[in-house]
Amino acid sequence: MRRVHSMPFGAEITSEGVRFALWAPTAREVRLVLDDAELPLNADSDGWYRVVSADARPGSRYGYRIDDTLTVPDPASRFQPDDVHGLSLVVDPRSYDWSDTSWRGRPWEETVLYEVHVGTATPEGTYAGLMNKLDRLRDLGVTAIELMPIGEFPGRRNWGYDGVLPYAPDAAYGSPEDLKRLVDRAHELGLMVFLDVVYNHFGPSGNYLHAYAKTFFTERHPTPWGAGINVDGEGSPVVRDFFFHNALYWLEEFHIDGLRFDAVHAIMDDGSPHFIEELANRIRQAISDRHVHLVLENEANQARWLNRDDNRKPKLHTAQWADDIHNSWHALLTGENEGYYEDYANRPLEHLGRALAEGFAYQGDPSPHKDGVIRGEPSGHLPPSAFVAFLQNHDQVGNRAFGERLAHLIPPERLALAQAIFLLSPQIPLLFMGEEWAASSPFQFFVDFESEPDLAKAVRDGRRGEFKRFKAFTDPEMSQKIPDPTDRTTFERSRIDWSETDRSPHREVLSQTRHLLDLRRTEIVPLLKSEYRGSHYKVSPDNALDVTWTFAEGSLRLLANFGNASMNEIVEVDARVLWSSPGLDVGQENLQLPPWSGIILKGQST
Structure with a gap:
């Protein structure tokens, strides 16, 4: 079976040749750069530049020359062999022959998520390397892997949240075909594949949209990363479509089973329907013949997106990451009370009880950490499966100064108690890679801006500056011990070591995790259904x-x-x-x- 998602963006192979399409409403002139030639393009009244070239073929390199001063990659590039500043590659999605023709996914209630960073999950740091670990995850009791963002990012190492070309699987991990083989093999083993996608901002290097599509952004909605994405102003229908098609592209062309939408509280929309609502509706309308699961990260705790219909099916989004459950657990287990743990440290067990029973701990309550701002909506009417619970994830480990895992912070007896309650509670569980055996490696924040030393310095200084408000880092000498995110050794230190599972105490922790997941499958899942x-x-x-x-x-x-x-x-x-x-x-x-x-x-x- 061949799969392709047809869209108005990017390079698409047709019977007449390759159709190129770029939305550049604020450019004065656009030329198509194709291999060693340039071709002038004419714009229509809506700012679209399109042309069909009989000379282009799969493997052709192409880009766009903007106002005769800047050559940029395609924002909807399907592959970037030479990183974010290089030319794009014409890809024929139909060249891959899928073998999972009978795959219809798995019911949400069966989900056990395993969050993984492709670059540090294996010695190879590739899609192929991860594919070789799928059997072990299946045997553990995992039913779904969740990939941290893979859209093309600057350099060879990054968490993925600095991506700038969201249609291009990052070349550091392999080719688009390698990713498809990973998904195909996962389905063969009965595993779902989820992908974390970022629709709230672009990274600081390689985003050229400002040069030819200034209306892609808006100053009306500032975000922690700069101007907001324009999903509700002039030109916003095209911007919205760019992301709606991106979601469908991963679900259809790569046969992904579910998406996790990063920080949707930072997507500001004063219009109707809200971007979050239309996103889910577009996906639900387009794909109805298999299980597709849509998960939010939403600091605002808005239960409205998670409601069920009369058949107990999600109307819009399937679930939300339950940060309240994690934060309550963390405050209870560690006694930490700085940063956002301030909201949980005064009564951690009460917050945990409410979050386990009702999903959110904050349901319209004032947040001390946010100076009394009211946070959340009532959530007790929602089933526990509307929430993804975790003791650890990339954020909660990696955003610590030294990237310590929970096993580094608390006694093993307390961790074992928390793990059992976490895995046997009726929320959908998410394990962070290596958590199943209490991996000894940290997971630290890392980037690769070697070609841009000024940016690298800004990130390095900014990382250390983040922690100055914490008591432990008020001493400048202590802050200098925070790992340098631009240093390759920070990345290498974050790789998990699978051989640890053969040694004590990791072997025993892994055995206990396997036992708990087996109990979950036989005893908890029937309740959830x-x-x-x-x-x-x-x-x-x-x-x-x-x-x-x-x-x-x-x-x-x-x-x-x-x-x-x-x-x-x-x-x-x-x-x-x-x-x-x-x-x-x-x-x-x-x-x-x-x-x-x-x-x-x-x-x-x-």
């Missing part, structure tokens, strides 16, 4: 947490003691123990819970 009937929780003054979720097929109850003294809890006689902390006497109706221990019970349907 039935009707959700609500939850309730309570937190005792001595730091005990009691949460119950009820489904048509049964109930799930969590009892945990996070205090410093033992306590007694009453357990239902007919409830079945799914998991308990080591050493608990679980045969008693009156259960004694030592400090930092817990139990998870499953009740029958009523």
